[in-house]
Each structure stands twice: as C-alpha cells, then as structure tokens.
Amino acid sequence: MISPEPHKPTSTSFSEPTDDGPHEASVSTPAIVNLAEGKSEKTSDSVLAENAAMAPQTENSNHRPTFKAETPEGSATVQNQNSAAPFKAGYVAILGQPNVGKSTLLNALLQFKLSIVSPKPQTTRKRILGILNRPGSQMIFFDTPGILEAHYRLQQALVRAAFQAMKDANVHILMVEPVAALQPADLGILNRLADTGKPIIIAVNKIDTIPKDHLLPVIDQFRDKRNVKEIIPISALQQDGVERLAEVVEQYLPVQEPFYDTDQITSHPERFLAAEIVREKIFLRYGEEIPYSTSVQIEEFVERPGHKDYIRAIIYVERESQKGIMIGKGGQALKQVGKLAREELEQLLGRPVYLELFVAVKEKWRERESELRSLGYL
Numbered sequence: 041m042i043s044p045e046p047h048k049p050t051s052t053s054f055s056e057p058t059d060d061g062p063h064e065a066s067v068s069t070p071a072i073v074n075l076a077e078g079k080s081e082k083t084s085d086s087v088l089a090e091n092a093a094m095a096p097q098t099e100n101s102n103h104r105p106t107f108k109a110e111t112p113e114g115s116a117t118v119q120n121q122n123s124a125a126p127f128k129a130g131y132v133a134i135l136g137q138p139n140v141g142k143s144t145l146l147n148a149l150l151q152f153k154l155s156i157v158s159p160k161p162q163t164t165r166k167r168i169l170g171i172l173n174r175p176g177s178q179m180i181f182f183d184t185p186g187i188l189e190a191h192y193r194l195q196q197a198l199v200r201a202a203f204q205a206m207k208d209a210n211v212h213i214l215m216v217e218p219v220a221a222l223q224p225a226d227l228g229i230l231n232r233l234a235d236t237g238k239p240i241i242i243a244v245n246k247i248d249t250i251p252k253d254h255l256l257p258v259i260d261q262f263r264d265k266r267n268v269k270e271i272i273p274i275s276a277l278q279q280d281g282v283e284r285l286a287e288v289v290e291q292y293l294p295v296q297e298p299f300y301d302t303d304q305i306t307s308h309p310e311r312f313l314a315a316e317i318v319r320e321k322i323f324l325r326y327g328e329e330i331p332y333s334t335s336v337q338i339e340e341f342v343e344r345p346g347h348k349d350y351i352r353a354i355i356y357v358e359r360e361s362q363k364g365i366m367i368g369k370g371g372q373a374l375k376q377v378g379k380l381a382r383e384e385l386e387q388l389l390g391r392p393v394y395l396e397l398f399v400a401v402k403e404k405w406r407e408r409e410s411e412l413r414s415l416g417y418l
C-alpha cells in the first residue's frame with residue numbers, strides 16, 4: 041500500500057473492497073429579549089441552502105470555494121426583494137465554550153451539514169466559514185473552536201483561532217448553556233468581546249433541555265452586560281429560534297455589498313471538508329483519548345471522470361500504541377470509520393468515492409509547533 045512520506049515505515053492503511061480502486065489514480069419560537077432600541081423591521085424571507093451541491097471542481101482541489109446552494113428556480117440572486125432596504129453583509133463569529141452547540145448552530149443556520157459535530161468537547165479545531173445568503177443580506181458565519189483554558193499547544197492554537205474570528209467579525213454571537221449561574225468562563229469571553237465594541241448577541245442554547253420557567257434567570261444574568269444587544273433562546277438541535285436569530289443578526293450588519301457569490305455556501309475546498317468528515321467519524325467512533333490525539337490530512341484527492349473520486353487520507357496519532365487502537369481488531373474499527381466517512385463524502389460531493397485511510401505516528405504532534413504548522417493549526 042502507498043504510504044506518504046515521511047512516515048512510510050509506520051503507516052497502516054485501510055480501504056474498502058471495491059472494483060474502482062486507486063490504480064488509475066494519478067420554543068415554539070422562543071421570545072427574543074431585545075436590549076437595543078430603534079430597530080427597523082426586516083423581511084423574514086430567507087434563501088436557505090436546501091439542496092446544496094458541489095460545483096464542478098478544477099484540477100487542483102486545493103483552492104477555491106465551490107459549494108453552491110441551489111434553489112428550485114436556480115441559483116439565488118443578490119437582489120434585495122425589499123428594494124427600499126439597502127443590502128447588508130458582514131462577518132459573524134459564533135463563539136463560546138467547547139460543546140455548547142456552535143457547530144450545530146452553524147449547520148442549522150445554513151440548513152446544511154458543513155461543520156462537524158460530536159458529543160465530545162473540542163471537536164472543532166479550525167474556524168469554519170459558512171455563508172448564509174438571504175434576499176437582503178449575506179451573513180458570513182465563523183464557527184470557531186471552543187474557548188477554554190489551554191493546557192497544550194494545540195489548545196492554544198484553537199483558542200487563538202477563536203479570538204482571531206472575533207477580531208475579524210462585525211457581530212458576535214456568544215453561545216451559552218442554559219444555566220442560571222453565570223459561568224466565569226462565559227464572563228471572561230464576554231469581557232473580551234465587549235472590549236471590541238462590536239454588538240454581542242447572546243444565544244442561550246439547548247433550551248429543549250430545561251423547563252420553560254427556568255429560562256428567565258438565565259436570560260437575566262446577561263441583561264446588564266456591556267455591548268449585549270439581544271438575548272435569544274434557541275435550540276440549535278431542534279432548529280428552534282434559529283431563524284429568529286438570523287433575522288436579529290442581520291439587523292446589526294453593516295450596509296455593504298456581498299463578499300462572496302450569493303449562491304456560495306462556504307469557502308473551504310473539498311479536501312478540507314473531507315478531512316473534517318473523517319475526523320468527525322473518529323470523534324464518534326473512539327473513546328476519550330484517541331480523538332484528541334488524531335489529526336487528519338488528505339494526501340491525495342483526485343477526480344476521475346467515469347470513475348470514483350480517489351481520496352487518500354492519513355490519520356496521525358501521537359503514539360505507536362494508539363495506532364493499534366485506531367485500527368482495531370482485524371482492522372474493524374478503522375473500517376467502520378472509513379465506511380461512514382465515505383458515505384457522507386459521497387453525499388456531500390454527489391459522486392462515488394474510493395476512500396483510503398492510513399494511520400501513521402507523529403510523535404507528540406499536539407505539543408510541537410512545527411507539526412502544528414504542517415497540519416495547518418498555526
């Protein structure tokens with residue numbers, strides 16, 4: 041089996057049996073608590089990407105954004121249907137502690153599975169850009185890694201990525217758990233956001249997990265906070281309050297032209313999304329330690345007209361012992377990951393895929409700056 045340099049001696053591979061292998065491959069709408077004044081009325085029409093599909097890819101899959109959102113009538117257009125209102129566009133950072141539901145929210149806003157989700161904290165490692173095109177606006181959301189107290193270099197890089205998104209955004213959504221006691225970590229994030237002077241919208245998530253009458257004390261604790269403009273209870277999982285959140289965010293965007301094509305849903309290339317999908321399946325398949333010790337790189341991604349796409353991914357672990365766990369008895373564990381990842385990739389790309397997974401050791405990559413750089417975390 042092929043093994044990418046420089047890890048030839050330690051790699052182990054899995055690919056599913058196939059006849060098309062790599063050979064030729066070169067709250068019942070919850071209430072909004074509005075702390076701002078003088079809001080204008082907004083259209084609630086939305087152009088959501090219900091049938092997102094890939095646009096044709098060019099030779100090198102390492103470049104530009106290609107995801108398109110298609111409406112039944114064709115691509116969405118930039119026209120603001122309310123001709124009196126100027127078009128708004130801008131960047132919106134979704135921030136919060138790990139596991140609070142940021143990636144679930146991004147997917148719910150886009151009506152498209154773009155960002156990976158798992159029950160484990162620290163699933164998201166890089167900021168994920170998702171574009172919500174509506175008749176009068178273009179909202180460019182950044183899903184971000186959860187903000188935590190960093191204990192090792194990878195975590196430092198994750199926190200840095202989150203705060204970089206904060207700097208680049210016009211509006212901030214701080215997502216919190218529906219708990220009544222204000223958490224010091226949330227307060228810390230809130231203060232950093234407030235220092236930017238940009239509008240903050242609090243999204244109290246997971247309201248499906250609490251009785252309705254428990255919500256008010258949660259909301260109350262954010263009422264007097266600096267630059268907090270709105271507090272919106274939502275359930276990202278149940279898509280409750282999400283449309284309302286989008287309407288509110290839209291109000292705080294600057295008047296300007298769209299930054300991206302208005303039928304585009306992300307700027308990430310296919311190979312980035314492919315690596316993320318493999319990583320998600322690892323987070324879902326393995327226990328505590330393994331997901332945090334793995335990183336996925338796509339070594340080759342080739343479109344082969346008339347054949348399956350060929351994708352070769354390498355899964356890095358930190359120690360030799362983790363390699364055995366990753367692969368599992370008789371290769372079963374890795375096989376499951378490969379199957380689930382391939383199925384999702386095929387759905388995403390709309391094309392059949394031949395996915396080959398390799399496992400290789402990169403000693404203590406989470407601690408080493410050079411490795412973090414080569415894996416794209418810095």
Ligand SMILES: Nc1nc2c(ncn2[C@@H]2O[C@H](COP(=O)(O)OP(=O)(O)OP(=O)(O)O)[C@@H](O)[C@H]2O)c(=O)[nH]1
Pocket residue numbers: 137138139140141142143144145156157158159160161162163164165184185186187245246247248249274275276277278
């Ligand atoms: N009950 C409930 N669960 C939710 C909701 N939103 C997200 N979850 C769950 O919370 C877990 C974490 O969700 P993610 O979207 O991955 O959270 P995240 O904030 O992106 O996490 P990190 O990327 O680790 O920072 C998953 O199991 C989700 O299904 C919600 O509204 N209600």
Ligand SMILES: [Mg+2]
Pocket residue numbers: 142143144155156157163164183184185186
């Ligand atoms: Mg996430």
